Amino acid sequence: MTDYGHFIGGRHVAGTSGRFADVFEPMTGEVAGRVALASQEEIRAAVANSAEAQVKWAAVNPQRRARVLMKFLDLINQNMDELAELLSREHGKTVADAKGDIQRGFEVVEFACGVPHLLKGEFTDGAGPGIDAYAMRQPLGVVAGITPFNFPAMIPMWKFAPAIACGNAFILKPSERDPGVPMRLAELMIEAGLPTGILNVVNGDKVAVDALLDDPDIKAIGFVGSTPIAEYIYARGAASGKRVHAFGGAKNHMVIMPDADMDQTVDALIGAGYGSAGERCMAISVAVPVGKGTADRLMEKLVPRVEALKIGPSSDASADYGPLVTQAAVDKVRSYVEIGLKEGATLAVDGRGFKMQGYEKGFYFGSCLFDNVTKDMRIYKEEIFGPVLSVVRAKTYEEALSLCNDHEYGNGVAIFTRDGDAARDFVSKVQVGMVGVNVPIPTPLAYYSFGGWKRSSFGDLNQHGPDSIRFYTKTKTVTSRWPSGVKEGAEFSMPTM
Incomplete structure (x- = not known):
């Protein structure tokens, strides 16, 4: 002690x-x-x-x-x-x-x-x-x-x-x-x-x-x-x-364009969404694939990767992430998953039943992935601060951009694309303080300033x-x-x- x-x-x-x-x-x-x-x-x-x-x-x-x-x-x-x-x-x-x-x-x-x-x-x-x-x-x-x-x-x-x-x-x-x-x-x-x-x-x-x-x-x-x-x-x-x-707080979006390298995108999304158990103000908590085809390809690759994430004690060098900070944090995240289900989102990966063998009293929570989330849902509007990723499907680039701009938070955002013109337009128009282009967590280097916009x-x-x-x-x-x-x-x- x-x-x-x-x-x-x-x-x-x-x-x-x-x-x-x-x-x-x-x-x-x-x-x-x-x-x-x-x-x-x-x-x-x-x-x-x-x-x-x-x-x-x-x-x-x-x-x-x-x-x-x-x-x-x-x-x-x-x-x-x-x-x-x-x-x-x-x-x-x-x-x-x-x-x-x-x-x-x-x-x-x-x-x-x-x-x-x-x-x-x-x-x-x-x-x-x-x-x-x-x-x-x-x-x-x-x-x-x-x-x-x-x-x-x-x-x-x-x-x-x-x-x-x-x-x-x-x-x-x-x-x-x-x-x-x-x-x-x-x-x-x-x-x-x-x-x-x-x-x-x-x-x-x-x-x-x-x-x-x-x-x-x-x-x-x-x-x-x-x-x-x-x-x-x-x-x-x-x-x-x-x-x-x-x-x-923050609710950081990653906009995924149809031309994005999907393997690179999923790698980035997994790390940015679930690293540190999602307890980061710069964590990506909302993925916004543009177009049905993009969304379907994303989910096809994303679901097995989320299911395969390794959760372990802090001392386990092979763990992807460890426990949350307190039992109260676990209870809060669990309550948001329940809210998402009641609101009609699709829980594509359900980590609520996760137990850490040998550490049953630890503050662990399994990886969760929601699909078909809409902008009126609380799990979209509010910061969850845990290993929960929401997928909001956008029909067009303009709709994806509006999601980022209309949200009350404006901390970080990312776009994944091979199209320089689309990236340049996004950087110019998005109303968010820190922007990544094919970079999932755009935390600025020490000699630039760090800060979000809006609330x-x-x-x-x-x-x-x-x-x-x-x-x-x-x-x-x-x-x-x-x-x-x-x-x-x-x-x-x-x-x-």
């Missing part, structure tokens, strides 16, 4: 609220530990500690801040196996998938190491007679991130790496379901040379979230999770004067890439004139130079 408190001021501290939550091992269903849930007072103490430390950190030049991140990268590499096994044990994803989670966070840290260049600012010599103009980016102060259970390494690194590189102090509130890796990352940052207080980790629930949203010393806050909570965080954070970006995202700026530098800094513009050779005297009209 592992007890998690908080990580404040460079050391582990026990929780004092008296409230705790269980941490499960999803592959066995056993309670593996417990995590302290912070009170308002504990949040205030963590913020005060960060506020004091941030002043000196902001004065450290960007190159030296980047060196800390470079050392952190070395430590991630040295501890990759340990981190992946811990992540896999608490989340449930396979070890190979856990390493991918860590790697995608690692790449954003690499990007943040370029902060000396990213913060160079602008300068105009001789903007007017004897006048120079320049702009600089300065840190906000103390900022915070509220991160989800499904990527306990990647998303914390997406948030704290650019924030800290820009000279801010960061308060991380990870998911209480799998707190082990975020706590370990904080330890490694201290080992890399980060001053104490610049990265504090507080575990908690809504009490902690509300305390972060209301704290006057926190200048910006980022969130990833469900849309109702994203909307709540955006509204409450903005009302308290904070800069907020909040990322919510998948609240706020003006996205995660990582150039937007992260803009989000975690404020711009100061200076107009400078020196008196030598400049005509003296008061000026009452608007200066035009």
